[in-house]
Amino acid sequence: MREYLFMALISAAVTYLLVPLVRRFAIGIGAMPEVRERDVHTTPTPRLGGLAMYGGLVVGLLVASRLTHTGAALAESDGDAVTALIVAGGLITVTGFLDDWWGMDAFVKLAGQIAAAGVLVFFDLRLLYIPLPQDWGGSTSLDYTLSTVITIMVVVVTINAVNFVDGLDGLAAGVVCIAGMATWAYSIFLAEEISGGRITTTAAIAAVLIGACLGFLPHNFHPAKIFMGDTGAMLIGLVLASSIVTVTPLDPAIIEGMNRFGVLLPLLVPAAVLVLPLVDLITAVVRRTSRGLSPFAPDRGHLHHRLMDIGHSHRRSVLIMYAWAFLFAFGIVGMSTIGVPVLLFPVVIVLALAVLVLMALPRWRGRGGAHTASRDDPDDDGPPTGPMPPIPPEPEVRRRMPPPGDGSPQGRSTAEGNSVIPAHPGRS
Numbered sequence: 001m002r003e004y005l006f007m008a009l010i011s012a013a014v015t016y017l018l019v020p021l022v023r024r025f026a027i028g029i030g031a032m033p034e035v036r037e038r039d040v041h042t043t044p045t046p047r048l049g050g051l052a053m054y055g056g057l058v059v060g061l062l063v064a065s066r067l068t069h070t071g072a073a074l075a076e077s078d079g080d081a082v083t084a085l086i087v088a089g090g091l092i093t094v095t096g097f098l099d100d101w102w103g104m105d106a107f108v109k110l111a112g113q114i115a116a117a118g119v120l121v122f123f124d125l126r127l128l129y130i131p132l133p134q135d136w137g138g139s140t141s142l143d144y145t146l147s148t149v150i151t152i153m154v155v156v157v158t159i160n161a162v163n164f165v166d167g168l169d170g171l172a173a174g175v176v177c178i179a180g181m182a183t184w185a186y187s188i189f190l191a192e193e194i195s196g197g198r199i200t201t202t203a204a205i206a207a208v209l210i211g212a213c214l215g216f217l218p219h220n221f222h223p224a225k226i227f228m229g230d231t232g233a234m235l236i237g238l239v240l241a242s243s244i245v246t247v248t249p250l251d252p253a254i255i256e257g258m259n260r261f262g263v264l265l266p267l268l269v270p271a272a273v274l275v276l277p278l279v280d281l282i283t284a285v286v287r288r289t290s291r292g293l294s295p296f297a298p299d300r301g302h303l304h305h306r307l308m309d310i311g312h313s314h315r316r317s318v319l320i321m322y323a324w325a326f327l328f329a330f331g332i333v334g335m336s337t338i339g340v341p342v343l344l345f346p347v348v349i350v351l352a353l354a355v356l357v358l359m360a361l362p363r364w365r366g367r368g369g370a371h372t373a374s375r376d377d378p379d380d381d382g383p384p385t386g387p388m389p390p391i392p393p394e395p396e397v398r399r400r401m402p403p404p405g406d407g408s409p410q411g412r413s414t415a416e417g418n419s420v421i422p423a424h425p426g427r428s
Contacts, residue, residue, distance in 0.1 A: 003064075003067045003068070003069055003070045004070070004184070004203060004204070004207040005207075006063070006067070007060050007063050007064045007067070007070070007204065007207050007208055007211065008060070008207045008208065008210050008211035008214070009211060010056075010059060010060050010063050010211065011056040011057060011059065011060030011063075011207075011208045011209075011210075011211030011212045011215065012056065012211040012212065012214045012215035013056075013215065014055055014056040014059045014060070014215065015052050015053050015055065015056030015211070015212045015215030015216050016056075016215040016216070016218065016219070018051070018052035018055045018056065019049060019052045019215075019216065019219045019225075019226060020219075021052075022048055022049060022051045022052045022226070023046050023049075023219075023225065023226045025048065025051075026046035026047055026048040026049075026226065027046050029101065030101075031046060031047050031048050031100055031101045031229075032044045032045065032046040032047065045224060045225070045226065045227055046226050046227070047100040047226070047227045047228070047229030047231065048097060048100055048101070048226075048229055048231050049216060049219070049220065049226045049227055049228040049229060049231070049232050050093060050096055050097075050100075050228045050229055050230070050231030050232025050233070050234070050235050050236075051093065051097065051231060051232075052215075052216065053212045053213075053215075053216055053228065053232045053235055053236065054089055054090070054093045054231075054232075054235055056208075056211060056212040056215050056216075057085070057089060057208055057209070057212050057235070057239060058086055058089070060207075060208035060211055060212065061081075061082045061085055061086060061204075061205075061208055062082070064082070064204045064207075064208060065082045069200075070200060070203075070204050073200030073201065073204075074200070074201055074204060077198055077200070077201045077246075080123045080124070081123070081125060081201045081204070081205065081242070081246065083123060084119060084120050084122075084123030084124075084125050084242070085120075085205065085238075085239060085242060087119050087123075088116040088117070088119035088120050088238060088242075089116075089235055089238060089239065091112065091115055091116045091119060092112060092113065092116040092159070092234045092235055092238050093231055093234075093235050094112075095109060095112030095113070095116070095230075095234065096229060096230040096231030096232070096233070096234045096235065097231050099229075099230045099231075100229035100230055100231050109230070110156070113155070113156045113159050113160070113234065113238075114152055114156060116155070116159075116238055117151065117152040117155035117156055117159075117238075117241075118148075118152060120151065120155060120238075120242055120245070121147075121148045121151050121152065125151075125242055125245055125246060126147045126148060126151040126245060127142060127147055127150050127151045127154065127245055128141065128142060128147060129141045129142055130142065130150075151245060154241055154244065154245065155238060155241040155242070155245070157278075157281070158237050158238075158240055158241035158244065158274060158277075159233075159234050159237035159238055159241065160237070160281060161237065161274055161277030161278050161280070161281040162175075162176060162233050162234070162236060162237030162240065162277050163230060163233040163234055163237060164277060164280050164281045164284055165276060165277040165280050165281075165321075166228065166232075166233040168222070168317060168318050168321075169220055169221055169222035169223065169224035169318065170217055170220050170221035170222060170224070170318055171318050171321060172228065172232075172233050172236070173213045173216050173217050173220055173228065173232075173236070174213070174217060174318065174321075174322050174325075175276055175277065175321065175322065175325045176209065176213055176236045176237070176240055177209075177210055177213035177214060177217070178322065178325045178326050178329055179240055179274065179325065179329055180206045180207075180209040180210040180213065180240060180243065181206070181210055181329075181330075182272070182329035182330050182332075182333050183202065183206045183240075183243045183244065183247060184202075184203055184206035184207055184210065185330070185333050186247065186333045187199050187200075187202040187203040187206065187243075187247055188203060189333070190247070191203065198246055199247070201246050202243050202246045202247040205239060205242055205243040205246065206243045208239075209236060209239045209240060209243065212236065212239075213236065216228065216232070221318075222315050222318065240274075244274075271332075272328045272329050272331065272332035272333075275324075275325070275328045275329075276321060276324050276325045276328070
C-alpha cells in the first residue's frame with residue numbers, strides 16, 4: 001500500500017512542477033489558439049498540459065519499477081508494462097502535441113492512436129480472453145490475432161471517449177482520476193485472492209495515473225491556467241485503457257466464486273469506470289451521424305454543454321459529472337466486494353440514475369433555477385467561461401441607436417449643427 005502511495009505522490013509532484021514550464025513553452029510556440037464557437041471559455045488559454053502529465057507518468061513508472069514489491073511484480077508480469085507505456089505514451093503524446101500545435105486530420109490522429117495501441121500489444125499488454133458466464137457459453141480464450149484486434153479497439157475507444165469528455169476545466173482529469181481510483185481498488189480486491197504480476201501491474205498503472213491527474217488538477221480546475229489538450233486527453237485515455245486490459249486475470253475460474261456475478265467483473269468494471277465518457281461518445285456519434293455529419297465533427301451538444309445550458313455553473317457541472325462517475329465506478333466495485341445478487345444490480349443502477357438526474361435539474365440550485373445562477377452562485381474567481389453573447393447584425397445596431405435630437409449628447413450636438421468631437425481623436 002505504501003509503495004502505491006509513494007509512486008502516486010511522485011507522479012503528482014513531477015506533473016505539478018512541470019506544468020508552469022510547459023505553460024511557458026506552450027505560450028512561446030503559440031499553442032494557445034483563439035476561442036472557438038463551441039468552447040465554454042472566452043479567453044485564449046495555452047494547451048499542451050499533457051506534456052507535464054507524460055513527464056509525471058514516466059517518472060512514476062520508473063520509480064515503480066525500482067520498488068521492492070511492485071518492481072518484482074512488474075518484472076514477473078507477462079508483458080513489459082513500463083517500457084510499453086513509456087513508448088506508447090510517447091507516441092500518443094507526440095500525436096496530440098502536433099494536433100494541439102498545428103492541427104491534424106482526424107484520420108491521421110486515429111492512425112496515431114492505433115499505432116500506440118499496437119505498441120501495447122507488441123509488449124504483450126493485451127486482452128487474453130473474454131469473460132462470460134457458463135450460461136452464455138463460458139469464457140472464451142482469444143488467439144493472438146483476435147486478441148490484437150480487440151485490444152486495439154478497446155484502447156482506441158477509450159482514448160476517444162476520454163478525449164470527447166474533455167470539455168470543461170478539470171473534467172477529464174477528474175473523471176479519469178476517479179476511474180483510476182476505482183480500477184486500483186478493484187485490483188487490490190483481486191490481489192487478496194490472486195497472486196501474480198498482472199494484478200500488481202494494474203494497481204501500479206492506476207496509482208501512477210491517479211498521481212498524474214491529481215498533479216495536473218490544481219492548474220486545470222476552473223478557472224484553468226492551462227488545458228491538457230489532445231496531448232493529455234489521449235495520453236490518460238491510453239493509460240486508463242492499459243489498466244483495464246491488464247486487470248483481466250489469466251484464469252477466469254479464479255474469480256468464479258467471488259460473488260454472484262464475479263465472472264462478469266472484468267467486463268462490468270471497465271464499463272462502470274468509463275460509463276460517463278462512453279455515454280458522451282456514443283451520443284455524440286449518433287447525434288452527428290443522424291445529421292449527416294462526420295462522427296469527428298465538433299459540436300456543442302456534449303453532456304457538459306447540456307448541463308451548462310440548463311443553468312448550472314461551470315464548477316457545478318463538473319462536480320455533477322464527478323458524482324456520476326464516482327457513483328457508477330465505485331458502485332460496481334463495492335457490489336463486487338459484498339457479493340450482491342445479480343438481480344439487485346439493475347435496481348441499484350436505476351435508483352442511482354434517478355438520484356443523479358434529480359441532482360442535475362436546475363431547480364435544485366434554488367428558487368428561480370437557472371435564472372438565479374448569476375446572483376446565488378459566485379462560481380467564478382477568474383474570467384467568464386460561458387458562451388459569448390450574440391452580436392446583433394449592423395442594421396439592428398443602427399436601429400437601436402438613438403435618433404438625432406432625442407436628448408442624448410450626440411443628438412443635441414447634431415441638431416445644433418455643431419461638429420461632434422470624437423472621444424478618441426485618432427479614431428474614425
